[in-house]
Amino acid sequence: MEQYLIVDGYNIIGAWPELSKLKDTDLEGARDKLIHMLAEYQSFSGMKVYLVFDAYMVPGLGKSYVHSKLVVLYTKEKETADERIERLVTNLMGRRKEIFVATSDMIEQHVIFGKGALRLPAKELLTKIKLSRKEVREQIKTEHTKRRNPFEGSLNEDQKAKLERMRRGE
Template identity: 35%
Template sequence: MPSEHPPVMLVDGYNVIGMWRRLQEIRDLQGFDLARSQLTEEMVNFSAYHGYKTTLVFDAYIQATPARAEKITKNLRLYFTDHNETADTYIERQCGKYRRDPLRHLKRIIVVTSDRAQQLTAVGFGAEWLSAIALEQEVEATWRSVQHRQKPQKADTKNLLGNRIDGDTKAKLAQWRNRLN
């Protein structure tokens, strides 16, 4: 039965891109857009598998654009901060709302960042904290788990008729089969 209050995960997107080696390579070779897309794709699957309501937060600090949110799936949305607002500021504001929520004891909020000051702030608000590297490990473990579950099971050959009859009978059957051909 789905939880009435699924865990909320707030991810500092550029912090994660800067910490995951494969996303760093994509960013350096092909740009931030592709790195963001790859992180988004990985978080779609991870969030759906775990039932997290995840927000990937990206700084728009130096761009003169208003904040905007994009719903990707029912479990994942992207949030681009307002001009002069950092991802840290947005995440802190969300943690502050969580702390003031009278039902916070029924809820769980997880902040993903490797920024030490942000870690301490999130925990101070009562949120859980996960480093970018720990998230990467959890994403990989989830992927392996899904792959293992989807792997076709090998057929049990012990119960096949050919394995239950004696050698003489097998030889006679082979002779008959050869005569038919």
């Protein structure tokens, strides 16, 4: 089953304490940090992630680009992030597809739920990202330990002792 995650960018930035604090002084930095976090999460989770930023008051046709396989979308003039998310859910819906929308906007959660998508509150997404980072660190640590001594599990005690004596020049 294909899984998709659609993220309401500014809603998430406002809901996560670290990003909310950063946005007060560096909105672009908060956006970049969110993009980086979601790109990492996408590569770990295997979900296809779309990040939607509201450009409602910005003239233009909107834009989209791909950053580390993460699709970043800016709405067009007079289009809200909610409208873009709803349209994206409608376009992605299909058999063998599971769509999650990350937002803490209760009205938007009800609308996307009515369209068949599953809601993912901002706090829950942050927890999932933190858990995935922890799992990645543990996997790296395990791989590093295996590489340090590839014979660790395959030698008996006599063989290990003999190799250790040889290492010490005895």
